[in-house]
Amino acid sequence: MTTPSPVSTAVPTGEPRVRVRDLRIWYGTSGAPVRAVDGVDLTIHAGQIVALVGESGCGKTTLGRGILGLLPPAAATDGEVVVDGTDLLRLPARRLRAMRGDKLGLVFQEPMTRLDPLMRVGDHFDELLRTHRPRLSRAERERQAVDILRAMGIPASRLRQYPHEFSGGMRQRIMIALTLVLRPALVVADEPTTALDVLVEAQILKILAELRSSVDCGMLLITHNLGIVLEAADRVAVMYAGRIVEEGDVRQVFAHPAHPYTRELLRSTISLTTTELHHIPGSPPDLADPPPGCRFHPRCPDAMRICPNSDPGDVDTAGGQRVACWLHRLDEVAPADREPLPDREISVADEA
Numbered sequence: 001m002t003t004p005s006p007v008s009t010a011v012p013t014g015e016p017r018v019r020v021r022d023l024r025i026w027y028g029t030s031g032a033p034v035r036a037v038d039g040v041d042l043t044i045h046a047g048q049i050v051a052l053v054g055e056s057g058c059g060k061t062t063l064g065r066g067i068l069g070l071l072p073p074a075a076a077t078d079g080e081v082v083v084d085g086t087d088l089l090r091l092p093a094r095r096l097r098a099m100r101g102d103k104l105g106l107v108f109q110e111p112m113t114r115l116d117p118l119m120r121v122g123d124h125f126d127e128l129l130r131t132h133r134p135r136l137s138r139a140e141r142e143r144q145a146v147d148i149l150r151a152m153g154i155p156a157s158r159l160r161q162y163p164h165e166f167s168g169g170m171r172q173r174i175m176i177a178l179t180l181v182l183r184p185a186l187v188v189a190d191e192p193t194t195a196l197d198v199l200v201e202a203q204i205l206k207i208l209a210e211l212r213s214s215v216d217c218g219m220l221l222i223t224h225n226l227g228i229v230l231e232a233a234d235r236v237a238v239m240y241a242g243r244i245v246e247e248g249d250v251r252q253v254f255a256h257p258a259h260p261y262t263r264e265l266l267r268s269t270i271s272l273t274t275t276e277l278h279h280i281p282g283s284p285p286d287l288a289d290p291p292p293g294c295r296f297h298p299r300c301p302d303a304m305r306i307c308p309n310s311d312p313g314d315v316d317t318a319g320g321q322r323v324a325c326w327l328h329r330l331d332e333v334a335p336a337d338r339e340p341l342p343d344r345e346i347s348v349a350d351e352a
């Protein structure tokens with residue numbers, strides 16, 4: 001991993017491009033519904049990259065796709081997803097489809113599923129811009145394609161080549177360029193670099209981080225890899241069992257995690273200074289039947305008697321994080337409820 005590029009710490013002003021409020025998404029199954037996203041709030045400003053992290057199965061992909069209205073038919077949604085003043089959840093399907101082509105972009109792991117092997121790279125851009133920007137001249141379409149490809153580190157001379165003539169990393173950069181050329185309000189990038197090797201991954205994320213101020217879109221970057229979060233993102237949202245348990249400036253959260261889950265997740269990341277592997281005992285809960293109160297309490301080394309009884313809700317820390325943990329509301333907890341939680345489903349001490 002390369003050295004993190006400097007991240008702008010300026011506090012964004014004005015209306016966010018994306019405002020998610022109390023978003024709930026559940027999948028209908030033969031049994032109880034799976035509450036994959038359960039009351040999520042999130043804002044993304046222009047030019048900001050917000051990373052969404054958390055263990056497998058905690059609802060990251062569902063949240064990303066739900067924001068774009070790209071869920072399977074078995075899913076139901078409630079809440080608000082406001083992009084540039086329009087609530088996507090209340091749009092008729094036809095208008096949502098039109099917005100998806102234009103204002104909302106999705107980048108996922110495998111670029112070849114979206115690139116036509118029989119079309120030159122330049123033709124992909126030409127077709128896209130002809131559809132969505134019909135007033136542009138041919139020369140202007142080509143100029144916009146060249147500009148964005150150059151920004152992604154691909155020279156104009158390669159516009160006439162076919163997808164198979166590019167490496168995996170370059171194809172992913174082309175896909176990202178195809179999304180950004182329309183200057184969308186929001187891009188959801190779901191594990192965009194997971195299939196690539198570490199150096200290519202770092203290179204792509206560095207480009208994204210550099211691009212964020214010139215491309216005015218907000219980006220939600222879904223990833224398992226906490227190293228790339230520090231490399232590329234401005235803010236990080238930590239998801240556990242369908243909820244965001246902590247959100248804040250990426251450097252602040254990494255330096256001073258406010259939620260025990262964030263702290264344990266960061267400890268379980270391999271780094272150059274790691275001397276032993278740490279894992280979080282137990283596993284994320286079944287989202288058809290999550291634990292009561294704070295959902296992390298059965299695995300939490302700091303759990304108190306209050307944690308299974310009551311959901312802490314969100315609180316703002318002095319460091320500027322938003323966190324859902326009773327440890328940050330201790331003055332509201334009766335002394336008896338601050339006692340360590342006995343009788344855990346998972347013996348944290350035994351497993352550690």
Ligand SMILES: Nc1ncnc2c1ncn2[C@@H]1O[C@H](COP(=O)(O)OP(=O)(O)OP(=O)(O)O)[C@@H](O)[C@H]1O
Pocket residue numbers: 027028029034036054055056057058059060061062063072074287
């Ligand atoms: N189509 C579906 N029908 C029923 N349940 C689903 C469906 N898709 C996902 N789920 C469930 O929703 C929960 C969240 O899954 P999701 O894929 O959003 O998590 P994730 O954090 O993105 O995981 P990963 O990192 O492994 O991709 C899981 O319990 C999963 O089993």
